[in-house]
Amino acid sequence: MPTLYVDADACPVKQEAARVAERHGLVIVYVSNGGLRPSRDPMVRHVVVPGTADAADDWIVENAEAGDVAITADVPLAARLVEREVHVLGPTGRAFTPASIGMDVAMRNLKQDLREAGEIKGYNAGFTARDRSDFLQALDRTVRRAMKESKD
Template identity: 55%
Template sequence: MAPPITIFIDADACPVKDETYRVAARYGLHVYVVANAFLNVPREPWIERVIVSDSFDAADDWIAERAGPGAIVVTADVPLASRCVKAGASALSPTGKPFTDASVGLALATRNLMQDLREAGAITGGPKPFSPKDRSAFLGALDRAVMRLRRAEGA
C-alpha cells in the first residue's frame, strides 16, 4: 500500500502557501508548513505549523528527514529539492517547475554557477518577480502531482 499523500512547504518566503492550502483542501491532504519563525497558518486540522530552530538548514533538514514516497515538497531551494527527490518524494518549485532525477542535477549546477557569478560581481540582480502566470503554473503542477500520486495509491 502506498503511503498517504502529504505536502511539505518550505515556508520561508514561499509565495504559494494559499494555493497549496486550496489544493490540499480539495483532496483532503495533510500539509506541514515548516519555517524557522512563527508564521500565521489557517486553523485547520489538516494544516500543521512546524517551527524549527534558526540554525542553518534546520527547516530543510526537518523536511528532508520526513520526505519520501507519497510526499510533495514545495520549495525554491534546489539542494533541498535534490535531497527530497533522492528520497523518492515529488518536489515542485513555487513557479510549478517539477524537480526530477533528470532535472535536479542541472538545476544544482546552474544554481552553483549563478552563485559564483554573483559572488564575483558579474551578476547583481536576483530572480525575476513572481507573476500570476507562475502562480497558475504552480496550481496546475501541484494538481498533476497529487493526481499522479493518487493513481499510484490505487495501483
C-alpha cells in the first residue's frame, strides 16, 4: 500500500488529505517544523523536523518510495519526488509529472527571478473552494492509481 506524505507547513488541504487517506485505509504522514496537533489515529503520523531550510523536504525525499503519494506546493521538492517515481500533487490538485516537471521548475525559477528584480509582486492567488474541490478529486484519482499500481 502506498503512503501519503504531506509537506504540512502552510498546507491548506491537510484535512482533505486525511479524509482521502482514511477512506482508502492509507497511512498519512504530516512532515513539518512543528505546530501541528497530534492525532490518536494510528494511521496518522506526525514527523517534526528541525527548523532548518529544507529539513522537511529532505525527510520526505529520504522516506518516500516509488508509488507513494505526496502533497506539496514546493516545486523543487516536487521535482525531487517525481525523480523518485512518487505521485505528486499540489494543493490545487495539479499533478507534477515527469512530463511537466521541467517546465514547472523553469517557470518557478523565472518567477523568482522576476520577483527579485521587482518586475512582479510575490502574491499568490487566493485558495478557493474550487481549488479544494479540484484537489479532492485529483487526490482520490491519484490514490486509486497508486493503489492499483502497487497491486500489479
